[in-house]
Amino acid sequence: MELLDGKFVSEKLKEEITREAAAVLATTGRKPHLVAILVGNDGGSETYVASKMKNCEKVGFKSSLFRYDESVSEAELLAKIEEINKDSDVDGLIVQLPLPKHIDPEKVTETIDYRKDVDGFHPVNLGRMMRNLPCFIPATPYGILLMLEEYKIETSGKHCVVVGRSNIVGSPMSILMARNAYPGNCTVTLTHSRTRNLEETVRSADIIVAAIGKKNFITADMVKDGAVVIDVGINRETSTLTKSGYKLYGDVDFENVAPKASWITPVPGGVGLMTIIGLLKNTLASAKKEIY
Numbered sequence: 001m002e003l004l005d006g007k008f009v010s011e012k013l014k015e016e017i018t019r020e021a022a023a024v025l026a027t028t029g030r031k032p033h034l035v036a037i038l039v040g041n042d043g044g045s046e047t048y049v050a051s052k053m054k055n056c057e058k059v060g061f062k063s064s065l066f067r068y069d070e071s072v073s074e075a076e077l078l079a080k081i082e083e084i085n086k087d088s089d090v091d092g093l094i095v096q097l098p099l100p101k102h103i104d105p106e107k108v109t110e111t112i113d114y115r116k117d118v119d120g121f122h123p124v125n126l127g128r129m130m131r132n133l134p135c136f137i138p139a140t141p142y143g144i145l146l147m148l149e150e151y152k153i154e155t156s157g158k159h160c161v162v163v164g165r166s167n168i169v170g171s172p173m174s175i176l177m178a179r180n181a182y183p184g185n186c187t188v189t190l191t192h193s194r195t196r197n198l199e200e201t202v203r204s205a206d207i208i209v210a211a212i213g214k215k216n217f218i219t220a221d222m223v224k225d226g227a228v229v230i231d232v233g234i235n236r237e238t239s240t241l242t243k244s245g246y247k248l249y250g251d252v253d254f255e256n257v258a259p260k261a262s263w264i265t266p267v268p269g270g271v272g273l274m275t276i277i278g279l280l281k282n283t284l285a286s287a288k289k290e291i292y
């Protein structure tokens, strides 16, 4: 078994991004600029957004955070998005999900100018992704592709089983792995809560992408010898044993699955760190006007 080491790859790619951000500053006089909107006080969202902002600063981007109380109206939020859309100093805009129940995430996503949608959630970007056209690719799937590329993992002709059909990870991942591209050219099965024979299907996978959000859901008996295992899960459990007060678990029972896998991502230290890289690369591409 070998590790797909998110720490190593993300640090290496951050160095590359830092150099490119410096070149953007030298030629245009401005830094790539990411704006994040955070509504409410969800513990996970707080951590993710803080990490996104910190990493922007690290690679020489400008970052701005707009925080709203849980009670903010949908109209007020949409008005802020419209304002940021028009601001020529902003390259990328993300609204951290999940949002409070009274705010429609579809409306929010579609209000973001697709040319600044560095999360890649806007229907224009998703449609262009399906057609293999230049677009912003959702950050987590993008990060996984970069990881597979870094380790030169063979994907062509392989059976990739994606577990979980979320808009953010599972659904776009299934499309990307089936595209005529590298990484890609897989035969893809997208599985979810209604899938029959889920265990048998996962057992037939050469590449498993686990994005269910359930601790240790993928057990050793579901994994074929030599499979590549990508664990997208970030399941937080409170713990008195760590400084942060919680401990992270993946969707994969790492301890028992790892001995069977050819390659596997750890949690933490795997896909989570690569998600940030996907976001930074999209923001950089936006600042360089590479896509739109």
Ligand code: GUN
Binding pocket: 094, 095, 096, 097, 098, 119, 139, 140, 168
């Ligand atoms: N919530 C969980 N993952 C993500 C993400 O990639 N982007 C945003 N905006 N919210 C999220």
